[in-house]
Amino acid sequence: MSQAAWRNISIGVSGFIVLGLGALVIANPGKIFFSWTFFFEVLIGGLLAGTLYSLVALGFVLIFKASGVFNFAQGAMTLFAALSLVRLIEITNSILLSMALTVVIMMALAYVIERLVLRPLVNQDVIIMFMATIGMTFLIDGFGQLVWGSDVYPLNLGIPQDPFEVQGVLLNQFDLVAGAVAALLVAVLAVFFQKTRIGRALRAVADDNQAALSVGIPLRHIWFIVWTVSGLVALVAGIMWGTKSGVQFSLALIALKALPVLILGGLTSIPGAIIGGLIVGAGEKLAEVFIGPLFGGAIENWFAYVLALLFLLFRPQGLFGEKIIERV
């Protein structure tokens, strides 16, 4: 079928969905409570929760850009990092020492992955690399639980969790901290990528790895660095999610939540990962609160995927998918 035909069909389908929703809203005026304060409260809460999705998606984007590998194990890495941190804090009783040790562990993990997975599989098809990361997911999950245990571990780094009010809008301190941390992390990464020698080399590899090789940039070092960086991003994401809901196996599943974020934002774009996360976070909270009651609730769990599906139909490269420079 031609592309135009697909387009018409998808326009039809989404028009139908919008009309249907509109009809539902009009037919059920009593069910939904709406006020602007409440709207902003939900919106801001959603945006801040969305930064956590952004963090997970960021890890994917970093690795995908530098090595063209879609790292299915990002969620497992997030869980593994958080688990290591929680258990090390129990053992050492020192948050700082445990952080440092966890960083070392994530570097070791990056090294092992480069040595045992990436290096032997270099130049293989992307699908083979993807399968390899699926394998890694199970290994990392299994290994993490074997070493650190598989209970639910509360994580408390002293981040305040109290709600407070601004102009009648109720906010949570933790969400604000999470937002600030995500913003800081992105700023640090941006400076690292734009201004440092290694960052420049990472971008060079992402652009054309053969050419990078030809000027003497050793791909192995670069892969190690980029997997380490995304391991650290996983650690930050793991800390945030772990603080919010305890460190437990379900953390590994948030990788699945990152998929719609990636589809929205584009696989190769760091700003895309951030904004995609915000849209998904805000969108699903708003949908849950204001449309959810019409469906009997619980649409938060699948809203992001519907959104992603619409994006796949209309803008498969995502909002910020890197412009492909065509001229030679």
Place this chain on the structure above:
Amino acid sequence: MTQAAPLLSIQNIEVIYDHVILVLKGVSLDVPAGGIVAILGANGAGKSTTLKSISNLLQSERGDVTKGDIRFRGERINGLSPSELVVKGVIQVMEGRHCFPHLTVEENLLAGAYTRTDGAAAIATDIELVYRYFPRLKERRESLTGYISGGEQQMCAIGRALMARPKLILLDEPSMGLAPQLVEEIFEIVKRLNREEGVSFLLAEQNTTMALKYATYGYILENGRVVMDGDAATLRENEDVKEFYLGLSAGGRKSYRDTKHYRRRKRWLA
């Protein structure tokens, strides 16, 4: 060529892709220090493969040098990684230019200095040096290389290689897809770099006329074998080269006997 030991010397190398495809069948060649040597030949003759076996970009294309020696300043360099070779002073400018499209011209040059350890000041000096040879790059320093013209990209690729302070540049088809005037301009700069900066060149070219105009020595490759070699001047005057590679022939159409002569010669040389 002088009697001094060559800068680069390849002895009888054989290259196999994917463990089965035999592409180079015993190629030998020398690049004297300070020389510009051309490898000529038709599509698929094995020119790029020869260059890649020196720079070891072959490794990442699942190619292997299975026989023979590659020596740089007397030292055997088979199997060294591309980045080790760049540190030693051998760098390849790939066919099709391969700039980093989402990096600016200046960032491309800086990326070329990745292996250097002599500090930011020395690197900044060399960026100015590159701009002196390629003034157009200076004008475009802030542009993404994905958007500059093909000629500028070729200049950027050569400039980027210079940033590694190489002794030998392996230059693969610099003329590809460029207007004749631009090709001339680029070859002029290659010649100046050779003379003024002491960089030696091994270049692979299909543009035989241009290559033999600027090179000091040439090798003709066919089907993975060297079928002829000699001083550029000698090759330019050679009847077979004139007919088959320069597209000229002295007295109208050549007779079948001449072609046979060429074949005979080829077999003998191979």
